Amino acid sequence: MNAVAQNSYTEAWRRIGVAIPKPKAILCISAHWYVPGTGVTVSTGPRTIHDFGGFPRELYEVQYPAPGDPDLARRVQSLLKPLPVVLDDSWGLDHGTWSVLRHVYPEADVPVVQLSIDETRKASFHFEIGQRLAPLREEGILLAGSGNLVHNLHTYAWGRQVQDPYDWAARFETDARSMMLAGDFRPLIDYARLGPDAALSIPTPDHYLPLLYILGSKQAGEQIWFPIEGVDGGSISMLAAQIGAAPATGR
Numbered sequence: 490m491n492a493v494a495q496n497s498y499t500e501a502w503r504r505i506g507v508a509i510p511k512p513k514a515i516l517c518i519s520a521h522w523y524v525p526g527t528g529v530t531v532s533t534g535p536r537t538i539h540d541f542g543g544f545p546r547e548l549y550e551v552q553y554p555a556p557g558d559p560d561l562a563r564r565v566q567s568l569l570k571p572l573p574v575v576l577d578d579s580w581g582l583d584h585g586t587w588s589v590l591r592h593v594y595p596e597a598d599v600p601v602v603q604l605s606i607d608e609t610r611k612a613s614f615h616f617e618i619g620q621r622l623a624p625l626r627e628e629g630i631l632l633a634g635s636g637n638l639v640h641n642l643h644t645y646a647w648g649r650q651v652q653d654p655y656d657w658a659a660r661f662e663t664d665a666r667s668m669m670l671a672g673d674f675r676p677l678i679d680y681a682r683l684g685p686d687a688a689l690s691i692p693t694p695d696h697y698l699p700l701l702y703i704l705g706s707k708q709a710g711e712q713i714w715f716p717i718e719g720v721d722g723g724s725i726s727m728l729a730a731q732i733g734a735a736p737a738t739g740r
Contacts, residue, residue, distance in 0.1 A: 492588035493547055498727050499592045501717040505731070506593035512631035514558045514600040516565065516622065518702045519585030520636035523695040527618075528575040528605040531562040535601065536581035553587035558600035561630065565604060568621055580605075585635040599631075606698050612678050615698045619705020626733060632706050634699030638665055639690040639726035652723035661686040662726050669713050669730060674704050690726075700730065707732050 491498055521540055522528075535557045539549045559576075566574040582590075582601055590601065606615065619632075626632060639658045646652035654662075664686070668677055678701060680687050691697045707713070717729035 490544065490548065492551055492584065492591060498717060498719065501729070502589055502592040503595075505716060505729075506595075509631075510629075511594075512599060513629035514561045514602065515590070515631045515633055516561065516602050516604055516625060517582075517586045517590075517633045517635060518604050518606060518699045519583050520606070520640075520696040520699055521583040521585040522580060522603055522605040523608050524605050525607065525609050526575060526605070527569065527572060527607050528577040528580065529562045529565045530557060530578070530580050530582075530603045531559050531576040532557045532578045532581065533559060535603070537587055538581045538583040540583045551587070551591065553582055553591050553597050555582065555587075555590065555594075555597040555599060555601040558602050561600065561602045561625075564625070564628075565602070565622065568624065569618065572618075577605075586633075589633075589635055604702075606695065608695070612680065612694065612698065612701060616674070616678050616701040616705040619702035621705075622702070623706040623708065626706060626708075632703060634701075634703040636696035636699035637726050638662055638697065638700060638728050639720065639724060640696035641689055641692055641724040643692065644689070644724040645722040646724075647722070654720035655689075655723050657686040657689045658720055658724050658726065661690040662720070662728060666715065666728070669704070672707075677701070677704065690724075703730060703732060 533556060537552045562576055582603060586603060622632060639662055665677060676683060680691060711733050714731045715728055716731050717727055719727040721727055
């Protein structure tokens with residue numbers, strides 16, 4: 490519902506769009522294109538995908554008509570060789586992408602390409618893909634990972650009063666932040682070894698893995714900031730990690 494809401498999260502997304510240089514295009518890794526194999530959208534006009542159910546009608550009426558960028562799709566394909574990367578013209582922009590970007594770039598005037606997450610690969614593969622995509626940042630391309638550091642819908646406080654973060658969610662988020670600030674990414678890649686807090690925070694990998702692509706693209710000497718914080722429903726971390734640009738201030 491953040492896609493159609495106005496709240497502290499959506500305002501913080503808006504500030505990011507104001508504060509950073511406008512990119513030539515965006516490559517988004519969304520938790521919601523989690524399939525066998527690696528694909529990249531190649532359509533010049535990617536469709537807005539409403540990949541969810543049971544929400545108010547207004548959410549299904551949202552369209553995000555950002556153009557695609559076939560040249561960027563082919564550049565991604567080239568950077569990831571010899572990995573087979575399918576140029577996909579059937580997928581579009583799922584809600585992991587457009588629900589955020591419609592606040593960051595509400596005019597939908599920045600081309601957007603999505604990269605799938607290969608569900609058959611281990612976490613280190615996704616980090617390494619981020620490393621191989623890093624040159625795009627020097628070419629004016631914004632790399633965006635859309636997911637959640639903590640994402641446990643089984644424990645989410647559906648329809649109840651505001652729920653404080655569960656202890657395990659707060660601990661895992663705090664530990665993960667410390668690792669990111671220290672540049673110590675190996676434990677975050679081998680997150681299955683981080684114990685029960687990680688197991689509860691990451692019951693499935695799909696929402697967690699986008700972070701690894703972004704961490705993989707970090708260059709030596711760059712800092713990490715957290716322009717958005719908060720835990721929704723007790724078990725959904727809204728933490729955003731920003732690399733390579735000053736923190737969003739809205740000025």
